[in-house]
Amino acid sequence: MKLNEKNIFLQSKYNVTAFFYDILDYPWERRYRKWRPALVDDLRGKVLEAGVGTGRNLAFYHQDVELLGIELNAHMLRKAEKRKVKARCDVTLINEDATVMSSVPSGQFDWVFSTFMCCVMPDDVQALAIEQFARVLKPGGRFRLLEMVYSKNERMRKKQAAFAPFVEKVYGARFDRNTLRYLEQSATLTVSSTSFLKDDTYLLIEGVRD
Ligand SMILES: C[S@@+](CC[C@H](N)C(=O)[O-])C[C@H]1O[C@@H](n2cnc3c(N)ncnc32)[C@H](O)[C@@H]1O
Known part of the structure; x- marks a missing residue:
């Protein structure tokens, strides 16, 4: 590599x-596993999942996906x-x-998908990762990214801030990454929608390669 x-x-x-990722992440994974099937439900064709982690999304891809x-x-x-055995699609x-x-070849992918990688x-x-997303997507290819962000609610934000040193130390994750801003600055990718999965702390960013 x-x-x-x-x-x-x-x-x-x-x-x-x-070594302890899955155990440590378990309390959050109980929430995420309710979201994961819907997040990949409509993905078809050649999909690149970035930052696949311990493979928590693998079981939910449609059989008509060819996953890298x-x-x-x-x-x-x-x-x-080890989680590959649970997948219904071809996985590399x-x-x-x-x-x-x-x-990774240029212009080959129908989708770029990622959960909790950009916040890490x-x-x-x-911006380099976003350039690569643009490079590997086909024209008209789509992307979907789920990230943790700071809430605009002050009480919630304080709770997150108290937790932030732990999250950064263990996962390298931060709530104040500017992924959306970098995507909006991309010359090739267009953000088509943003939404939240819970409160305003889990940001789903979707878009298309021109
Ligand atoms: C918080 S974990 C999320 C894992 C998985 N996507 C999930 O939803 O459970 C972030 C993962 O992104 C990976 N990662 C971070 N930067 C990366 C990069 N530049 N290229 C590939 N993977 C990366 C980390 O190694 C880690 O496994």
């Missing part, structure tokens, strides 16, 4: 996090490999940096 050196820190963080899952950390990827998983994607990615590589 060709790795962007700005991702070395995050990659090594997940060398540790990977990419993941920065080899230990996370190994866990995802590779160790690849979403900000580089050196082994450092700010200075966000």
Whole structure:
């Protein structure tokens, strides 16, 4: 894998996090697993899932999907490999940096999909990942990203702020990433809708490659 050196820190963080990721994430996963089937329900054709993690979305893809899952950390990827047996579609998983994607061909994908990857990615590589999303999508291809963001409600925001150091330390995630802004600045990708899955803390961003 060709790795962007700005991702070395995050990659090594997940060398540790990977071993207890599913246990640690369990309280949240109870919520996410209700969302995951609907998030991928209408995806068809060639789909690239970025930051596949331990493979929590794999079981829910339609059989008419040909999935390429990419993941920065080899230990996370190994866990995802075990979940491949639950998938109904063809799945290929590779160790690849979403900000580089050196082994992923251009203009081949109908969809780019990701859950909770961009909120983990450092700010200075966000635009690079978005460039790669644009590169690998076919013209007219679509993207759907789910991210955690800060609430506009002050009480909720305070709760999130109290939790933020833990979330950053363990997952590298932050509530204040500017993924939507970077997408809006893309010359090739157009954001077609934004919505929230719960309160205003889980932001779903959807769009299309021109
Ligand atoms: C919070 S986890 C989410 C995992 C999974 N998508 C899910 O919904 O359970 C974020 C994942 O993104 C991966 N990741 C972060 N930056 C990445 C990058 N540049 N390329 C590929 N994967 C990346 C991390 O290694 C981690 O497995």
